Amino acid sequence: MAVRVDLNISLDGIAMPANQSAENPMGEDWGRLVADYMATKTFRERVFHDGTGEGTTGVDDRYAQAYFEGVGAEIMGSGMYGFHAFPDDPDWQGWWGDEPPFEYPVLVLSHGSHAPIEFANGTRFEFLDTTLATALERAAELAGGADIRIGGGVGVVRDFLAAGLVDRLHVAVVPVVLGRGTSLWSDLQGFDLDYTVTSEVAESGVIHVTFTR
């Protein structure tokens, strides 16, 4: 059982662009960060439910496939879930529509109190107001021996990394310089010393860097 993270970041480490708004809830430069990932065949099938078979099938797609393989539960922050963008919507069920791409239990770290939400495809959002370690224990119960993903956002990922709770970090480094936003790397000085690092460049130009311990 491994605790895993996958993130798209810019060459300057930005995982969450600046200037988030109702129109651009992920920030105006989000498209530049995720374009190559969203172009993969796997992402199109799994997240967009695109049955045409279109999409890229190279190195980026191999990582996209691996993203969804072997995960038994996920932990995400309330920002990634969308509570910050839609605080006044009592019926908010996340960004992903009726078929969220997870298909496993997802723990949402939230200070509010919310009943769980279940979907026919196996996705189940459960809301927890607790510590990182307790959330991990609950995720392990739910994952049934499979891996646990820390989904995001970047603040939650940084917290888990800083606490030494992550076994594998995969960053898809997009060779763009965004300049403004939230960096993955802040306050993580030397965290890499406990990991083995490998890198691979995709046909798209995205650099896949994987830290494993």
Add this chain to the structure above:
Amino acid sequence: MAVRVDLNISLDGIAMPANQSAENPMGEDWGRLVADYMATKTFRERVFHDGTGEGTTGVDDRYAQAYFEGVGAEIMGSGMYGFHAFPDDPDWQGWWGDEPPFEYPVLVLSHGSHAPIEFANGTRFEFLDTTLATALERAAELAGGADIRIGGGVGVVRDFLAAGLVDRLHVAVVPVVLGRGTSLWSDLQGFDLDYTVTSEVAESGVIHVTFTR
């Protein structure tokens, strides 16, 4: 004639580590940034004058060779030259001993007044208190049609990049997270939009990213 930059940076963009001191004039983490570059056969020959033929000969060495090829003049800041570390030494001639690895004219941007210094191997340090554009003009006179390198430090490089004066930027991204120091990428939001980007991973794990326009 191209204006070129080559820098070693960490995965979090640090080009100059923090905590510079007399013992560690480049900062205590400098060794982690430059270890793979300094291990190349080319660096050992050209900078250390190591005649044993030892050193790595893979992708890192290919970039090290390219570093020295086709350059006719260089511009560097006074920090890179060493004025900041040794402000009280009137006989300071840079870090590189009697055979500086440049073997061409080097313009040092400095607010002080200094006579030029010439070495038998063709290196000539000339000290200028002027604008970036004027320094480039003088470098072009000296380079005789060959390329001009902006050598560093990171502040000088950022100034030239922000002014749109750089034709090719090669960063050797070392997959370590230093956390503290001076980032190459600050205030360069979107500068990459004018460039084509290519990336290549060396045997050492260093990721060579090249911006060309």
